[in-house]
Amino acid sequence: MTIWPVVPAAGIGSRMQADRPKQYLPLGQSTLMDCTLDVLLSYPAVEKLVLVLAEQDPWWPSSRYFGDDRILVATGGAERCDSVLNGLAALHGLAGESDWVLVHDVARPCLRHADLDRLLNGLAWPGAILASPTRDTMKRGEVNSRGEVVIAHTVDRDQLWHALTPQVFSLGLLREALQRALATGKKVTDEASAVEMLGLQPLLIAGRADNIKVTRPEDLALAELFLQGD
């Protein structure tokens, strides 16, 4: 089975507060982006992938993968979902409507092949996502009259999951779902949300909790630690 990764990497990493988009920050002996591309391009079922970059990304030529013909570059959009949709367009003529597309954040370098195996073995309609069961007691917050954030209520954590990536759907379904979601004007922060809006229920596949999305400064040290554990 050939799968088609689409890697959204057009973000600016504002929460990282770094001197460059977080995907180009050093990680181990490499960079966050190249670590993530290493994982995907070393997986047997991956022949090529789509990397969605910011328009005129000045950092891309610094990547070890710049000029690698396994990488198809697409241009990102205003939001993550726009970037993913642009990534799907880059597959026109290469992937068929029923081919599986695997969307994986460039900011998740700690993905393991064993989790990819779990996600892809037995893959079926309407698709599946990696997710990690919540471990902590979860609270819903609210702002009180004094402007303080207080506990509104405790959220039942039974069957409460952290959505991770990769998220896998057929090319045709994912394109339709994202286009419809965008047409509603509702902001979707992952691919599964758009598919759910069609009334479908993707599978939740339990994945490793160390498949973190590097988002804030402290996450980079965590990713370093997790990658050393390889």
Ligand SMILES: Nc1ccn([C@@H]2O[C@H](COP(=O)(O)OP(=O)(O)OP(=O)(O)O)[C@@H](O)[C@H]2O)c(=O)n1
């Ligand atoms: N318009 C956008 C916004 C985000 N992303 C990508 O979507 C993934 C998850 O987004 P996030 O972690 O929020 O990255 P940023 O948007 O860069 O971070 P921030 O929200 O802190 O600016 C990242 O790989 C990011 O590069 C993208 O391709 N296009």
Ligand SMILES: C[C@](O)(CO)[C@H](O)COP(=O)(O)O
């Ligand atoms: C897709 C995702 O990583 C699943 O948790 C997450 O929704 C991305 O959100 P972000 O705000 O774009 O980082």
